[in-house]
Amino acid sequence: MTKTVGITALIPPELIYACHWQPFDVNNIVPTSHTSPRSKLCAWTAVWRDMILDGGMYLDSLVVVAGGDCHNALVDGQKVAMSGKPTHYFFYPFDRDPEYMESQLLHLTEFLGGIKETGMFKQVWDLKQKGKALDRLRVEDRVRASDVFSALISFSDLQGDPVAFEKCLDNILRTNVEYSSRVALIGVPPIYPDFHEVAESLGLHIVYDELPYEFIRLGGGDLRSIARSYRDYSFSGPIETRIKVIKRELDKRNVDGVIHYTQFACHHTLEDEIFREYLDYPILTVQGDLPRPTPEQIVLRLEAFSEMLEVST
Amino acid sequence: MIGLDVGSTTAKIVLLHEGNVTKSKVVPSHRWQELVDADIDEMQIISTGYFRKKVPHRDAITEITAAIFGVKYHFPETQMIVDIGGQDTKVIDLRNNSFLINDKCSAGTGAFLELAAHYFDIPVASLGELHNRVREGAQINNTCGVFAISEMISQLVKGYTMEEVVHGIHQAFARRISQMIPPTEKVTMIGGTVLNTGILDAMNSILNSKIKVPPEPQLINALGAALYGEQKVLK
Numbered sequence: 001m002t003k004t005v006g007i008t009a010l011i012p013p014e015l016i017y018a019c020h021w022q023p024f025d026v027n028n029i030v031p032t033s034h035t036s037p038r039s040k041l042c043a044w045t046a047v048w049r050d051m052i053l054d055g056g057m058y059l060d061s062l063v064v065v066a067g068g069d070c071h072n073a074l075v076d077g078q079k080v081a082m083s084g085k086p087t088h089y090f091f092y093p094f095d096r097d098p099e100y101m102e103s104q105l106l107h108l109t110e111f112l113g114g115i116k117e118t119g120m121f122k123q124v125w126d127l128k129q130k131g132k133a134l135d136r137l138r139v140e141d142r143v144r145a146s147d148v149f150s151a152l153i154s155f156s157d158l159q160g161d162p163v164a165f166e167k168c169l170d171n172i173l174r175t176n177v178e179y180s181s182r183v184a185l186i187g188v189p190p191i192y193p194d195f196h197e198v199a200e201s202l203g204l205h206i207v208y209d210e211l212p213y214e215f216i217r218l219g220g221g222d223l224r225s226i227a228r229s230y231r232d233y234s235f236s237g238p239i240e241t242r243i244k245v246i247k248r249e250l251d252k253r254n255v256d257g258v259i260h261y262t263q264f265a266c267h268h269t270l271e272d273e274i275f276r277e278y279l280d281y282p283i284l285t286v287q288g289d290l291p292r293p294t295p296e297q298i299v300l301r302l303e304a305f306s307e308m309l310e311v312s313t
Numbered sequence: 314m315i316g317l318d319v320g321s322t323t324a325k326i327v328l329l330h331e332g333n334v335t336k337s338k339v340v341p342s343h344r345w346q347e348l349v350d351a352d353i354d355e356m357q358i359i360s361t362g363y364f365r366k367k368v369p370h371r372d373a374i375t376e377i378t379a380a381i382f383g384v385k386y387h388f389p390e391t392q393m394i395v396d397i398g399g400q401d402t403k404v405i406d407l408r409n410n411s412f413l414i415n416d417k418c419s420a421g422t423g424a425f426l427e428l429a430a431h432y433f434d435i436p437v438a439s440l441g442e443l444h445n446r447v448r449e450g451a452q453i454n455n456t457c458g459v460f461a462i463s464e465m466i467s468q469l470v471k472g473y474t475m476e477e478v479v480h481g482i483h484q485a486f487a488r489r490i491s492q493m494i495p496p497t498e499k500v501t502m503i504g505g506t507v508l509n510t511g512i513l514d515a516m517n518s519i520l521n522s523k524i525k526v527p528p529e530p531q532l533i534n535a536l537g538a539a540l541y542g543e544q545k546v547l548k
Contacts, residue, residue, distance in 0.1 A: 307378040
């Protein structure tokens with residue numbers, strides 16, 4: 001039977017499948033979880049930590065991504081490791097060194113027992129092209145943003161089954177989207193499961209989801225090209241390169257404003273001032289904490305932002 | 314057109330006819346129905362405030378949009394609006410259509426001043442007069458409302474007078490709000506709390522800006538809702 005490896009942030013899923021393991025992005029279960037963490041800074045990491053420790057999420061092994069992407073995961077991952085769960089630590093090169101990136105991928109494949117099936121690289125690559133096509137349809141207002149977000153966020157693990165996942169992608173409803181303003185959502189994804197639906201109900205069409213876009217943007221056909229691509233994972237490197245990617249996408253997607261979602265006690269929150277200085281768009285910053293339906297205070301901010309954009313355009 | 318602003322503490326109504334205010338009234342929020350008498354046509358009401366969707370309305374807008382319309386009526390050149398409410402404080406930057414709302418902490422909201430007034434067993438309205446009796450206040454450092462109260466008590470124990478402590482509370486309050494305000498020249502302050510001259514004095518001493526207060530600052534959001542109705546809904 002295929003074993004499951006939990007991943008705490010982006011790791012090439014094509015590599016995990018090629019090693020004949022099933023990836024499981026532990027974050028994807030957090031927004032709908034009812035777990036109240038015993039101790040926490042960031043609820044994203046504290047919830048998956050407690051779910052693993054309490055047996056609410058079964059995994060054979062865990063790969064913790066630490067460094068630029070997420071600092072809290074390193075400690076919460078170690079708590080899981082100390083409970084006896086086989087755990088591997090994965091680091092992205094802040095200086096974008098391709099050799100370092102390749103060595104990290106090699107260590108990962110050793111942890112997973114080595115590559116068994118290189119055909120998975122191509123299969124996952126093809127699926128990512130479908131993801132990109134879906135993303136373009138959203139920009140053309142032909143698919144609901146909430147549907148696209150649900151699909152793109154699943155590209156981190158392809159829901160554990162690339163064949164079934166492809167069918168899900170093919171079944172996404174095509175429709176004419178009506179809205180009052182086009183916005184981008186940058187930062188870590190909201191911990192509120194209905195965030196995109198709430199934004200939609202207020203006339204905001206989210207045409208860019210920063211982090212999920214990274215999931216389909218990066219990839220390759222072999223270990224070396226995967227290393228060359230994933231070393232550019234924007235969340236793990238200097239913020240200047242992240243701003244460059246964001247600016248390019250905002251321009252391409254013709255947005256009216258930007259929503260920056262920040263997570264309580266996440267170091268990425270400190271980046272808000274930088275974005276406000278370098279992105280020349282109306283910016284709404286919202287901060288979330290525990291997983292739950294979007295709170296009224298956040299709804300008020302979204303509604304006010306929608307009104308402001310509508311009045312000013 | 315009618316602007317009905319039912320906020321967390323008070324409800325306000327403004328009747329507007331071709332850009333001129335013909336009538337206005339303020340009551341506690343739980344008595345908002347007193348404002349909507351038999352003469353009022355529901356289809357003329359634009360509501361705003363916490364309870365905007367719970368009261369009769371033709372259209373409902375957020376307090377942020379209402380504040381923008383209301384302030385521009387008096388000061389079209391304003392760059393920054395600071396709206397101190399009972400439960401939250403909003404800073405609206407009109408230069409780039411951005412805003413911040415502080416609603417996670419009572420420090421910097423009307424609720425904090427009510428807490429301080431309650432401790433001294435005095436009306437909130439008298440805080441400004443007490444502030445103006447002294448030139449310098451007791452040092453209150455804490456930015457958390459609850460801890461500021463315990464710090465306030467410590468200063469009383471040390472021998473500071475009630476007037477000095479109130480002055481210090483206003484300075485701490487203004488420091489907290491000023492942290493939300495980006496550098497700017499033209500600031501307009503609105504909300505019932507601005508009627509407290511101690512707050513205005515403290516804000517003036519901290520902000521390097523020209524602060525303006527419109528007439529009847531408590532009614533600005535109701536006025537803005539009515540103006541929105543005339544300019545956007547009836548258009």
